[in-house]
Structures are given as structure tokens and as C-alpha cells.
Amino acid sequence: MRKTEQFTLQEQELAVLSRVLSHPARLAILKFLAETECCISGDISNEIPLSRTTVSQHLSELKYAGLIKGEIEGVKVNYCLDHAKIRAVSEQFNEFFSSILNHKNPSCNL
Amino acid sequence: MRKTEQFTLQEQELAVLSRVLSHPARLAILKFLAETECCISGDISNEIPLSRTTVSQHLSELKYAGLIKGEIEGVKVNYCLDHAKIRAVSEQFNEFFSSILNHKNPSCNL
């Protein structure tokens, strides 16, 4: 039903990234990982006001999108931000906003 | 079901903005409005590969979020970007990304 394939790759890509950022729990996880730098999955579940399973799901979405990395350490899993990817995503948003703002045309006066 | 109220206002706000940007049609509409500066609703429906009703719905979401403005002109409606709001949103994304990137801590080596 969703007709995403009708749009440009740039639009699809930025839409997917936006979707990943469109849940407050995922933003909270990113912020928490930024503060702690590295931490085990359990710590994150304790910090986020949702069940462990739900947090695990959000973590795997963030990982799938490439925003975070996870490393198994025995029974535990250590998660941390992928700074390079996040920088790239930040750039992508910046470019989009710049591109739509730099078309200043005085004929518009609403 | 969505437990958004459990999170900070900043997180909720950015999540809502991200959601608005999370559909390629809405990104395409923003880009089209940037190129044409001002245009009537009908022009947008013709440009976007979705039905007129669906485009109208996306337009009202963008309008509700404040990213675009619409001005009635007789039977037609003239839409255009709200540059100030878009600049503000761009800033909000920037601040979020900066804040999570500026916690460089050498103890993380994944």
C-alpha cells in the first residue's frame, strides 16, 4: 500500500532515517548512549521507561539503521553510538534543509 | 499504546518533527514548494505520484506541523514554505546531533 518506490532515492533514504528518529524512546537511547559512551543493554533497559523487550526492539532498529553498534561481551552486549554514521546523517538533514531554504524567490509573499 | 508521555519534551518534539519528515511524499512536497516558491494545491497533486486526496492529507500534516502555509485565493489554495519554521526545525536537528556527538569519551573503543 505504501508507495515509497515512486519517489527519489534521496527522498526515500531521508524518510527512512527520519522514521528511525521518530520515536522518543529511540532518541532517548541515543542521548543515553552519548552520555555513557558505552554501556550494556541492561543499563539501557533500566534507563528507558519501557519493558526490556521493547527496548531491545528499539535497539535493533537503531542498529539496523547503523546509528549504533553492539558488541557481545560474554553474556552481555555493549552498545555505543556510531559517531561517523551519525555525523553523516546529520549532514544529510543539513543538506536537505539547506537545499529547500536556498531557493529564495521574492515572488512569494504569503 | 504509544507511551510518549514518558519521555522529555525535547524528545517528544523532535520525534514529532521526525515523523512529519518520515514520508517521501512529504519531503517531495517540500522540495517542490522550494522550487516553485508558491503554487496552488492542484499543481502539487499533479507533481506527486499519489491521488489528489492523499496529497491533500500530506499537505495538511505539513501545515499542521507549521512547515508550510496555505492561503485561500478564490477556489484555489496557494501553498508555500514557512522558511522561518523550517530554519528553526533545522536548528533543532542540528542541536540534537551536536549534543550527542560532543560527548567524546576515549573509554569507548568499539
Next chain:
DNA sequence: AATATATGTCGTATGTTTGCGTCATAAAAC
């Protein structure tokens, strides 16, 4: 070996989004 701990996967219920046809409204053209 048995138990405890950390984590991911699966199934499922519920809520949300998307897409579109049909209808309502209101200005413009005739």
C-alpha cells in the same frame, strides 16, 4: 551438571499511518 543471568526472537493485541473513493462546500464561469 544445575542454576542463574543477559539477551534476542516470536506471537499477538492494540494503535497508527497510508491511500483512496465518495461526498460536501464554496467560489468562478456560464
Next chain:
DNA sequence: GTTTTATGACGCAAACATACGACATATATT
């Protein structure tokens, strides 16, 4: 005043997302 045109609102079906308990797995501890 009737018809045409542009648009939004409404209602519905299909798809998708969210949240979570129960289960599976695999490493540690005893």
C-alpha cells in the same frame, strides 16, 4: 441559477508500528 472547478472532510481497508509476555539460547556461576 446551474454547472464547473478546486479543495477539504469522512469513512474505510490494508499495511505498519508499538508494547509486551512467553520462550529460546548461550554464557557465567555454583
